[in-house]
Amino acid sequence: MAFRLSNNLIGILNTITFLLSVPILGAGIWLAARADGTECERYFSAPIIAVGVFLMVVSIAGLIGACCRVTWLLWVYLLAMFVLIVVLFCFTVFAFVVTNKGAGEAVSGRGYKEYRLGDYNNWLQKRVENSKNWNRIRSCLQDSKVCKSLQDDKPTLQQFISSDLSPIQSGCCKPPTSCGFTYVGGTEWTKATTTNSTDTDCQTWTNDGLCYNCQSCKAGVVATLKRNWKRVGVVCIVFLVFIVIVYSIGCCAFRNNRKDNAYQSGWNGGRRGYA
Incomplete structure (x- = not known):
């Protein structure tokens, strides 16, 4: 047949x-x-x-x-x-x-947004706050050199604040704006001697290690996951x-x-x- x-x-x-x-x-x-x-x-x-x-x-x-x-x-x-x-x-x-749920917050006078981990779904928060998961994610971020463009180009202050940074760049490659740090160039910042900010990321930030251990970096990863998952x-x-x-x-x-x-x-x- x-x-x-x-x-x-x-x-x-x-x-x-x-x-x-x-x-x-x-x-x-x-x-x-x-x-x-x-x-x-x-x-x-x-x-x-x-x-x-x-x-x-x-x-x-x-x-x-x-x-x-x-x-x-x-x-x-x-x-x-x-x-x-x-x-x-x-x-x-x-x-x-x-x-x-969850979205970036516009910063006055800046071209980029900043992200807070607490704004997103609890399940996603727990995944990135797990130390084993985050160590792997941080390794991936460092290997992918997400901050390399900022380090190489070293934009001026005006160029930097008008930049449309990705969520990961905003969260991992610079300190939160509320810390009041002074921009030097690229990914270099001078820490303020005193700050009224209660954000723990202000203490976590270093010019050598950047903000890969910051809550803002985790929030940037979650924001990227949210955008990609919606597309998927x-x-x-x-x-x-x-x-x-x-x-x-x-x-x-x-x-x-x-x-x-x-x-x-x-x-x-x-x-x-x-x-």
């Missing part, structure tokens, strides 16, 4: 998915194997490899199940797709829930719709496989009876 349309579509879609999984898996292995790779790169290599392996295995199961009419493999493929749909749905809801959430919604459509097509292909197998079994049985 000729292949049905749904079987062909599933075969084409899983061929594309398999081809996409190869560079993803290769990128993860490359990051893990780099001799000069940073701890941050090695940390991210594990989930990239996991995603690559998952896509490769699922796409192979769907491809063989649909095109070779292996019903049990197609059932495994549909089960994996159903789990993926549930996980994506839960993650999307979770991402929008934990990013529903939108992408997940689009991807979720696509996965549901593919899952529906897969269900049709599974039904076709069962019909074809039943037809072949009945036809072979009829031949034996006739013989």
Whole structure:
């Protein structure tokens, strides 16, 4: 019996998915194997490899199940797709829930905003306040040299205060404005001999270590996570719709496989009876 349309579509879609999984898996292995790779790169290599392996295995199961009419493999493929749909749905809801509060505060006469950790969701706060998590995040920030542009360019005071700093640059590369420090250049500041500020970051800041241990730096990381998670959430919604459509097509292909197998079994049985 000729292949049905749904079987062909599933075969084409899983061929594309398999081809996409190869560079993803290769990128993860490359990051893990780099001799000069940073701890941050090695940390991210594990989930990239996991995603690559998952896509490769699922796409192979769907491809063989649909095109070779292996019903049990197609059932495994549909089960994996159903789990993926549930996980994506839960993650999307979770991402929008934990990013529903918190925003940067405009500073008078400045082009950048400043960020306070207490303004954000408690779950995100606890993640960055965990010492083990923060040590890893801080290592990633230092390896990525987020403050390098300020250190190299050394803008004037007027250029600096009119700069549109990223949340991480604002929180990690300079002391809070309330500290009243005097700007020297780049990431160098002279501490005020006396200050009315109660912000503990004023004591944490150093010209050598910058503000990587400051609450404002953690807030900048959370603000960046919030922005990125919202974008990821939108992408997940689009991807979720696509996965549901593919899952529906897969269900049709599974039904076709069962019909074809039943037809072949009945036809072979009829031949034996006739013989």
